[in-house]
Amino acid sequence: MKDIIIIGSGPAGLSAAVYGRRAGLDILVIEKEYCGTGQIAESGQVDNYLGIPGIEGYSLGEKFREHAENLGTAFLEEEVTKLEQSDGYWKVLLAGGDVLETKTVIYAAGASHRHLNVPGEDKLSGRGVSYCATCDGAFFQGKTTAVIGGGDTALDDALYLSQICEKVYLIHRRDEFRGNAGTVQKVKDAENIEILTNARVQEIQGEQRVEALMLEDGRRLEVSGVFAAVGMEPVTGLLQGVAELDEYGYVAAGEQGITSAQGLFVAGDVRTKALRQVITAAADGANAATEAERYIRR
Ligand code: NAP
16 A cells, blocks of 8 residues: 555656655656656756756756655556545556555646647647747747637737747637637737737748748748647546546646545646646645645544
8 A cells, every 4th residue: 555646757746756755655656658757848948947947848857757766756657547536545547457555646647738730840849839938938039939829828828929029920710719808909909919810820840940830821921939829638537527627627626736535636737727837836746745645644
């Protein structure tokens, strides 16, 4: 019987492991595949993690992993297929058929950015294609960028980038925005944002880095950065019927990561929150492990 099984080895899961091990708990981290970084592997450079500006996402993830490993965290590369609450403890069912038992679970499987699924996107990801304006916007100082999407994230990203970039295209596939009307007005008022509606991206072009964007109507926009803001999908399939989810599919839990199911905690992008960043994920992991420890001691 483990004290805590942590599902996910991104910043939230590994931070929980560090806090749990330092509290003397028996911890197992289960990850689908060895990577130790979660989404930050996709981010290229991470420039907003306190104290380590400019670090490669992958290197930062490796540092997190090393920290957890050095404290004696056990890791298992396996897929979790089911979580079952059983008389005051949890059963974690694995794809290989094994069933593990634990007093608590910290679920930190994250969320993934929806992709545009157009040619050039994967090749140039981290080389001008980004899914996070707050993370990567500063690399495009004085340049021209494009934001794709018509929701609040796209609108917020366009406004954020308009303060950094010389020019921002906001490209939306319909003529009506999904996001807040007040924000739409601010975007319209911004002098350096050009809104292109009823426009679909056909291809992202560039050899080493993003150079241009081709639209389906044949227009070619010269841009250095493409910010896809077409929504996120939380990885919460396993928790359906197990814990309360919010209307967008994220786990309804506050900063302490306490869910509607006893002994099940969440940390990182998977929970309802306003800002999904490495630093907030790491903070969540610390909170969830501390709560799990309190729960076990009780
Ligand atoms: P969202 O509301 O789901 O919007 C996604 C946008 O991307 C939609 O406009 C959608 O177009 C477009 N889209 C989806 N797939 C696409 C594709 N393959 N190609 C081109 N466009 C595509 O996602 P979100 O903006 O990330 O927001 C998620 C939730 O968080 C929302 O409830 C939002 O209000 C909330 N949020 C709030 C704030 C805030 O309050 N400041 C900030 C960020 C997010 P269609 O419109 O045609 O479907």
